[in-house]
Amino acid sequence: TPSSPSIDQVEPYSSTAQVQFDEPEATGGVPILKYKAEWRAVGEEVWHSKWYDAKEASMEGIVTIVGLKPETTYAVRLAALNGKGLGEISAASEFKTQPVHSPPPPASASSSTPVPLSPPDKGEPSAPKLEGQMGEDGNSIKVNLIKQDDGGSPIRHYLVRYRALSSEWKPEIRLPSGSDHVMLKSLDWNAEYEVYVVAENQQGKSKAAHFVFRTSAQPTAIPANGSPTSGLSTGAIVGILIVIFVLLLVVVDITCYFLNKCGLFMCIAVNLCGKAGPGAKGKDMEEGKAAFSKDESKEPIVEVRTEEERTPNHDGGKHTEPNETTPLTEPEKGPVEAKPECQETETKPAPAEVKTVPNDATQTKENESKA
Numbered sequence: 001t002p003s004s005p006s007i008d009q010v011e012p013y014s015s016t017a018q019v020q021f022d023e024p025e026a027t028g029g030v031p032i033l034k035y036k037a038e039w040r041a042v043g044e045e046v047w048h049s050k051w052y053d054a055k056e057a058s059m060e061g062i063v064t065i066v067g068l069k070p071e072t073t074y075a076v077r078l079a080a081l082n083g084k085g086l087g088e089i090s091a092a093s094e095f096k097t098q099p100v101h102s103p104p105p106p107a108s109a110s111s112s113t114p115v116p117l118s119p120p121d122k123g124e125p126s127a128p129k130l131e132g133q134m135g136e137d138g139n140s141i142k143v144n145l146i147k148q149d150d151g152g153s154p155i156r157h158y159l160v161r162y163r164a165l166s167s168e169w170k171p172e173i174r175l176p177s178g179s180d181h182v183m184l185k186s187l188d189w190n191a192e193y194e195v196y197v198v199a200e201n202q203q204g205k206s207k208a209a210h211f212v213f214r215t216s217a218q219p220t221a222i223p224a225n226g227s228p229t230s231g232l233s234t235g236a237i238v239g240i241l242i243v244i245f246v247l248l249l250v251v252v253d254i255t256c257y258f259l260n261k262c263g264l265f266m267c268i269a270v271n272l273c274g275k276a277g278p279g280a281k282g283k284d285m286e287e288g289k290a291a292f293s294k295d296e297s298k299e300p301i302v303e304v305r306t307e308e309e310r311t312p313n314h315d316g317g318k319h320t321e322p323n324e325t326t327p328l329t330e331p332e333k334g335p336v337e338a339k340p341e342c343q344e345t346e347t348k349p350a351p352a353e354v355k356t357v358p359n360d361a362t363q364t365k366e367n368e369s370k371a
Contacts, residue, residue: 002027002080002087005035008061010095013126013149014070017095019063021078030082037063039076042094054080056144060131064146071099100152124204125151128158128197130211138216140185143195145175153201162195164188189218 002024011018019037032054038047052063068074075092126148133142145158160173160182175182187193193215196208256263 001085002030002032002082004088004090005078005080007076007078007090007093010076010093012068012074012095012097014098014100014152015068015150016064016066016147017068017074017076017097018146019065019076019078019093020061021063021090022061023058024080024087027080027082028084028087030084032058032080032082034081035063036079036081036086037065037076038079038089039065039068039074041069042073042075051081056133059133062146066147066150068097070097070152072097098149125149125153125155125199125201125206127207127209128199130195130197130209132195132211132213134213134216135185138219139187139189140183141187141193141213141215142181142183143197143211144181145179145197147180147199148206150199150201151203151206153203155199155201157200158182159198159200159205160195162193164191164193187215189215191215 003026005021005024007019007021009020011020017039021035023032034054035052035057036049037052038049040047048065048067050063050065057063063078065076073094073096075094077090077092079089080087128148129146131144131146133144135141143160147155155177157177158175158179160175161169162184163169164187173182182197184193184195191214193213195211195213197211198208199206253263253265257265257269
């Protein structure tokens, strides 16, 4: 946690007080988020407290406490808060508020800086203190209202008027008594403005607090030679997307050409070049193998014949009895194979001869007679 802030000076008024302080020497390695002010009248036991934003309070090093009684002695102390917690509380500093005083006679308004508000009446509060903080956009400002002496009567509201120099006044803005700032937006670029703020209570109005500021110059467009991506137009981005899409289609078509033998490249190769794509030759060979295997898989015709007793013809010729498998044309005669004569005197039926004839070349075997 941070160490305690140190109170340098207290500037009291009849119902308010400004406490000037120095930031803590040690923050614990974590930035200060808020400041806490505690005060009480001497003799009382209960402390009153209020939180203040660290950024706003640190700009001037001042916090303002309100709701005090005139001609009363008070004690005030401060503490800082960061992400680790509330730090040490400073030593109490005493002060005494001022009595309610009559305002000085009104000063005549200068012709060079006319105030568009009515002059203060008797018993009116003191004018608030104004602090400006320009917005990040450059044409807006946050004007902080630091409450001063309320003249012994609670402030009812604040009246705010502003304009650009040499221009007409903008409509008056009425703020509630609890307001601590006013935001002015949509201002002209590179223009000087003046702001008047008046506090009003039951006794009347305070003097007008005056504040002058200048807005920033209008920012120029981002140069074309800035970042590479900022210079791309919508058409260039669309063109890049189209090129990426076309390349993707080409990759898909080439993949289909090599794997599935289809696609635009396949049509070009067949129609224009007159040749099939890669792998077509292998495909034809596979089809030929499949047809050859199909022919071989056909079952051969089995011929069963019984060789009966053979008798010689008178002319010594040989007869071949036709059967179901004998072709109509005369088969080519080959050399006659010699077979040994039968030595047995008894005629026995010859064993059945089984011959496998292929389907595409059927042949017959001639019966030989004994000599």
